[in-house]
Amino acid sequence: MKLYDWAAAPNPKRLRMFLVEKGLKVETVQVAGDGFVLTPEYKAKYPQAMVPMLELDDGRQIGESIAICRYFEELHPNPPMLGRDPYERAIVDMWERRAFDQGMTAVAEMFRNSNPYFKDRGLAGFANPVPQLPQLVDRGRASLEKFFQRFDEQLGKSRFIASDVFTLADCTLYCSIEFAGWVSVSIPDDCKNIQRWWTEVSDRPSAKA
16 A cells, blocks of 8 residues: 655644554655645546545555544554544544644634645645635634633643543644644643643654654
8 A cells, every 4th residue: 555645744744643653654655746736646646636645555545634544543453543432432533623623724724825835725625726815814813722722721631632642633633733833823821731732742753753
């Protein structure tokens, strides 16, 4: 199998973090072209034009980071990264989704609608021109303020975001906060619980994935 990746992008990184935590190595193909675009060869192979994508040995393709994570979790259940029982699996899924929707999506709104490389590319994966909307930058910034407050509160109750052990939800949270640096947003000074968590997670080998 082959994993088609874009090393700089935040969404594929949460999958790479997951694989490091699992102790898995997969042949990887980088598909970044110049100027924040995917190579024509990759877009021809995968018209969805998004990363990451896992191609199995028989040619079948799986897109989306979390879908690929679930595939590997089924193949290699230990160590469990999606929860250890039905309740914890639901909680991991809940916090992972919140980290993506409230964190990474908010940053993506800011980045895609302000960066000149993304002029007429306001939405990912669409070939037709989609204009940038400057108003979404302000909305993304407001969303991030609430995101940090909510996640700081949760991390005051638990060592990691969804459990007492590191899970996929932490991968998504880490990548969301790292991505926020692309739009010059950092962890607020009063979010001491996130700062504690960030320091611990940054020391994990997967944070360098």
